[in-house]
Amino acid sequence: MHTWLFNVLHLSLKELRCVLRDRTMMGAIVISFTVAVYVVALGAKADVTHVAVGILDSDHSTLSQRIRAAIRPPLFQEPVDLTRDTAQAEMDEGRYLFVLDIPEHFEADVQAQRPTEVQLWVDATAMAQGQLGVAYLTEIVLRETLDEFKAKGIDARLPTRPVVHVLFNPNTTTSWFTSVMQLINNVTVLSVVLVGAAVIREREKGTIEHLLVMPVRPSEIAVAKILANGLVILVAVAVSVLAIVKGLLLVPVEGSVVLFLMGTGLYLFSLTALGILLATVASSMPQFGLLAVPVFVVMYLLSGSATPVENMPLWLQHLMQLSPSTHYVKLAQGILYRAAGVDIVWPQMVAVGGIGAAFLALALLRFRSMLARQG
Structure with missing residues (x-):
């Protein structure tokens, strides 16, 4: 040995x-x-940082402006107005990862409690950013819509309320x-x-x-x-x-x-x-x-x-x-x-x-x- x-x-x-x-x-x-x-x-980086967002605002209302203002850095760049004729081509060229399509009479339908839809176009070739970005933009639209609908306290009336704590990497x-x-x-x-x-x-x-x-x-x-x-x-x-x-x-x-x-x-x-x-x-x-x-x-x-x-x-x-x-x-x-x-x-x-x-x-x-x- x-x-x-x-x-x-x-x-x-x-x-x-x-x-x-x-x-x-x-x-x-x-x-x-x-x-x-x-x-x-x-x-x-796989997270959402300074992602380019286009917007098709057919409503031009106070609510659509609030949603636009809520999409801001550092997660997203300032939204850019697009037209329906150029939006698809802009996404095909990779200039925008998301395009938010707000329909006509969106604010009026919300105030009248009529069903309405907001369409989000996603370039899913960026899979990780696409999934996270959809979650962030969905939360922004929902939050601003509830605020406009004067429903800020709706979560207090729900039977459960989620409280998220991130361990080991809080940010x-x-x-x-x-x-x-x-x-x-x-x-x-x-x-x-x-x-x-x-x-x-x-x-x-x-x-x-x-x-x-x-x-x-x-x-x-x-x-x-x-x-x-x-x-x-x-x-x-x-x-x-x-x-x-x-x-x-x-x-x-x-x-x-x-x-x-x-x-x-x-x-x-x-x-x-x-x-x-x-x-x-x-x-x-x-x-x-x-x-x-x-x-x-x-x-x-x-x-x-x-x-x-x-x-x-x-x-x-x-x-x-x-x-x-x-x-x-x-x-x-x-x-x-x-x-x-x-x-x-x-x-x-x-x-x-x-x-x-x-x-x-x-x-x-x-x-x-x-x-x-x-x-």
Whole structure:
């Protein structure tokens, strides 16, 4: 055991020097965990912000003017008057996401308590903004109509009254969510690529033969690559959380950063083992890239970082429990957003570690056979 640890240590130092000397890879790591996290957090927004709204006001009444005045920044831009001849063309060109169509005699029908309709045209190609915008504009029209109808106190006469409390992100600030999820996605991509590229690079350059003549075992080579490459990503994650997420973006990190990094370490162990497994299947770097891309896409889209796991079919929810990213996303959200402790996130940590052990066992089997063929 002492010899095994000694060999792993020296191989890890050798691998670490190789990683640090690779300027291209180090540049990608630095940019991914700094600039990419910051830019995506501030730029990628799914909520409604400064959305262009057109209006077809056929009534020109006091009530229609009130509705127009209620549509204002920062959610919407000032409404622009359109004509029926040009409204559809303007939406087809993507200039307006919403067009509000107020019919003639709208105010008179409201005052006379006659049925009337307000039509809202929606460009549903922007799906998330379309859904939220419909809810906001519907609330604006209903609120202003009730106020005009002198029904401000109607909610007091209802048997129930909704009171909404938003936990963990009271202002529903998008950057609080996207910054952490982008960080997780970068960990997923770079950890697999880094260790997989390390294995294939040695094979293509012929340095794998140097290892074969040394008194080291395949497990020592594989574990050394996992430790060295995982350490580089772990340091980058720590810097990103403290300097970018918490420092520049001012995201309130509620839980323990140390506990989060411990969970990240387990996740890196799992993904780097997966990277070695994929590298033993591929025979060249292009093949490795083609093999890794579908893995990234599935882990990203179905892990819960892009869409809630609860919205997926039940069979798919069960299937994604075999992916370490599903458990890591839940672990990260619990620690960073809800201040969860070890007593809450330990099942996710055990799951990530167990999946990583399974990946490592398969990777070692493949790695031994690859070295045997190489020799």
